[in-house]
Amino acid sequence: MELVKTLTNANDAYRAGTPVMSDAEYDALVEELRATDPDHPFLHQVEPEPESLFQGSKVRHLTPMLSTDKAYAISELAAFFKRVLDVATSIGIGKVLFRATPKLDGLSGRYDGQGHLSTRGNGLEGQDISNALQKGLCLDNPDLTADGEIVIDQPFFEENLQGRIFNGRALTHPRNFMVGFIGADDLGEHHRLAVEAKAARFVPYVALGDVQAEADIMLDDIEGISRRLRDNCQYLTDGIVIEAMDPRIREAMGATNHHHRWQIAFKTKGETAETMVRSITWQVGRTGRVTPVLEIEPVELSGATIRRVTAHTAAIVQAKGIGVGAVIKIIRSGEVIPKVETVLQPADVVEVPTQCPCCNIALEVDGEYLLCPGGIECMSQSLGILEHFCQMLEIDGAGPSIISNLVHGGVETFSQVFDLTTNDLENMGISSGVAKNLSVAIQARKNQHIDDWRVLAAFGIRHLGRGDAKKLLAKTRIGGLNFVTEEFLSAIDGFGPITSPSIAADIQRLLPEINAVVSHLTIRHSMDAAPSTSSLPLKGKRIVFTGTFATADRKVLEKQAETLGAQVQSGVNAKTDFLIMGDKPGSKKVSAAQALPVTVLDEARYVNLIRQ
Numbered sequence: 035m036e037l038v039k040t041l042t043n044a045n046d047a048y049r050a051g052t053p054v055m056s057d058a059e060y061d062a063l064v065e066e067l068r069a070t071d072p073d074h075p076f077l078h079q080v081e082p083e084p085e086s087l088f089q090g091s092k093v094r095h096l097t098p099m100l101s102t103d104k105a106y107a108i109s110e111l112a113a114f115f116k117r118v119l120d121v122a123t124s125i126g127i128g129k130v131l132f133r134a135t136p137k138l139d140g141l142s143g144r145y146d147g148q149g150h151l152s153t154r155g156n157g158l159e160g161q162d163i164s165n166a167l168q169k170g171l172c173l174d175n176p177d178l179t180a181d182g183e184i185v186i187d188q189p190f191f192e193e194n195l196q197g198r199i200f201n202g203r204a205l206t207h208p209r210n211f212m213v214g215f216i217g218a219d220d221l222g223e224h225h226r227l228a229v230e231a232k233a234a235r236f237v238p239y240v241a242l243g244d245v246q247a248e249a250d251i252m253l254d255d256i257e258g259i260s261r262r263l264r265d266n267c268q269y270l271t272d273g274i275v276i277e278a279m280d281p282r283i284r285e286a287m288g289a290t291n292h293h294h295r296w297q298i299a300f301k302t303k304g305e306t307a308e309t310m311v312r313s314i315t316w317q318v319g320r321t322g323r324v325t326p327v328l329e330i331e332p333v334e335l336s337g338a339t340i341r342r343v344t345a346h347t348a349a350i351v352q353a354k355g356i357g358v359g360a361v362i363k364i365i366r367s368g369e370v371i372p373k374v375e376t377v378l379q380p381a382d383v384v385e386v387p388t389q390c391p392c393c394n395i396a397l398e399v400d401g402e403y404l405l406c407p408g409g410i411e412c413m414s415q416s417l418g419i420l421e422h423f424c425q426m427l428e429i430d431g432a433g434p435s436i437i438s439n440l441v442h443g444g445v446e447t448f449s450q451v452f453d454l455t456t457n458d459l460e461n462m463g464i465s466s467g468v469a470k471n472l473s474v475a476i477q478a479r480k481n482q483h484i485d486d487w488r489v490l491a492a493f494g495i496r497h498l499g500r501g502d503a504k505k506l507l508a509k510t511r512i513g514g515l516n517f518v519t520e521e522f523l524s525a526i527d528g529f530g531p532i533t534s535p536s537i538a539a540d541i542q543r544l545l546p547e548i549n550a551v552v553s554h555l556t557i558r559h560s561m562d563a564a565p566s567t568s569s570l571p572l573k574g575k576r577i578v579f580t581g582t583f584a585t586a587d588r589k590v591l592e593k594q595a596e597t598l599g600a601q602v603q604s605g606v607n608a609k610t611d612f613l614i615m616g617d618k619p620g621s622k623k624v625s626a627a628q629a630l631p632v633t634v635l636d637e638a639r640y641v642n643l644i645r646q
């Protein structure tokens with residue numbers, strides 16, 4: 035049968051991380067099969083992974099790993115609740131609690147609590163993928179035996195991976211990325227980025243945030259529950275899962291070959307509509323990404339009039355021929371923002387900007403995206419950048435509309451914020467009361483202590499969030515950032531070889547601004563707050579360096595040693611604690627050290643010492 039063949043092929047491609055159609059299209063075909071041939075075996079099996087999709091050996095599951103039954107309409111959900119409640123009544127249970135969790139859109143897996151992870155496979159037999167744990171897949175509960183989903187942190191994916199091109203292919207979907215991760219013999223750069231950020235994870239379903247309630251309460255507020263679960267979940271979802279909690283009910287209801295009868299997935303079917311593109315607006319976001327928003331002939335969709343949809347990236351606009359006059363099909367699922375599903379008729383002319391629509395600077399191509407390199411000097415970016423800055427510095431009252439006044443009033447650098455007087459603020463169109471309060475808040479910010487990591491994280495440097503800023507400033511004072519090199523960073527636990535170069539380069543580029551801001555503030559230094567031996571491994575030690583070094587220039591190492599608490603000497607004497615020996619060491623220093631009780635360390639041992 036043609037339909038089943040299409041479904042089988044689509045399923046194989048999907049499991050391999052290279053889908054040939056959207057989930058909505060696939061689900062529609064499944065429903066078509068259900069309508070025409072409800073007993074077809076395809077509908078009554080766990081849709082299998084292709085044989086030997088991954089390298090691992092086969093694992094027989096002790097209990098089957100099943101899929102879920104699906105409900106798209108409230109009436110279908112109500113029928114599920116009724117089935118469960120009828121069974122409950124028949125076994126003498128009155129009050130029945132249900133648990134709703136976000137339905138993670140990743141790769142299902144089973145973890146045995148002892149280091150072994152396997153895929154769902156065909157439900158009865160999966161594949162051993164334990165090596166994913168060695169590759170850096172994070173496991174929150176290593177002792178827990180659990181079924182769960184292999185996923186990637188969604189904000190991380192969007193920020194760092196989505197739309198980028200690796201090995202000639204653009205990354206589009208988190209799920210496909212994780213299939214690639216599990217299947218990779220050697221991790222690619224994009225995989226390692228995820229590992230460094232601890233963003234690739236196995237998440238047990240039992241550990242998910244949930245809502246527990248009785249059937250009628252769930253039914254009454256199912257949209258709200260769905261929204262809350264989705265909003266509080268940091269992974270991509272494709273619906274929610276609802277299940278009866280009582281083990282006696284579970285036992286009484288049992289399972290089919292495909293799903294547990296006591297569990298159901300509630301998905302909202304995407305509603306679609308056809309329309310035409312009137313024009314394209316290119317929007318510049320906080321990170322400088324320039325994305326196409328299509329102004330369309332207004333259409334009704336799920337009870338709302340839609341006038342604009344996103345086309346995501348410049349590459350999509352070009353590949354699909356989106357331009358004025360193109361006929362498109364748009365989709366809106368749940369409360370998600372509508373997007374382009376397919377292009378029915380491409381436009382005659384397809385144009386992509388070469389200059390930033392905001393600041394006119396030449397755009398750069400970053401994978402599938404266009405990027406404005408203007409930073410804080412580009413007004414569209416400066417709004418978001420300055421808002422983040424003021425938030426991190428906890429300057430009260432600097433909300434979006436005030437920030438807009440500042441930017442339009444000529445604030446172009448971070449440090450300018452601290453020179454603003456009430457008068458200046460009023461001249462920017464801020465009402466006098468608000469201006470006065472803000473000026474008081476700025477003064478207070480200068481005089482009250484602020485943690486150094488907050489200040490550093492305020493600059494919005496890519497890959498340098500709060501956590502990493504804390505780690506960095508446990509190793510150096512904020513005033514000593516001038517010698518933070520790639521080597522310095524990668525010696526700190528938590529900084530990897532991929533992100534360190536760009537963090538170091540951005541710190542150096544922003545250094546004058548960082549120093550200018552710091553000069554206005556009363557900084558609380560992390561190194562002073564926690565003068566533990568771990569953050570100052572060289573505290574009180576006298577050190578001499580000799581020779582040339584592989585990790586960094588000797589001058590850099592000397593500066594680094596000072597920030598780690600050492601006193602760097604130019605020659606060896608009776609007070610010297612360590613002589614650090616690089617390549618071609620000075621013979622005088624070496625013999626002097628040997629004659630005295632000085633510990634001589636080679637570069638590798640020294641790096642080890644300061645890493646602790």
Ligand SMILES: NC(=O)c1ccc[n+]([C@@H]2O[C@H](COP(=O)([O-])OP(=O)(O)OC[C@H]3O[C@@H](n4cnc5c(N)ncnc54)[C@H](O)[C@@H]3O)[C@@H](O)[C@H]2O)c1
Binds near residue numbers: 137
């Ligand atoms: N685009 C395509 O070509 C294509 C092809 C095949 C399948 N698909 C998609 O896959 C679906 C069917 O495949 P499936 O059975 O693997 O997935 P599913 O969408 O039917 O979901 C069932 C799975 O969800 C997992 N799950 C996620 N969150 C959960 C939670 N909170 N609690 C319990 N379980 C949870 C479980 O592992 C379970 O096996 C289709 O509906 C379709 O959307 C798409």
Ligand SMILES: [Zn+2]
Binds near residue numbers: 318406407
């Ligand atoms: Zn710009």
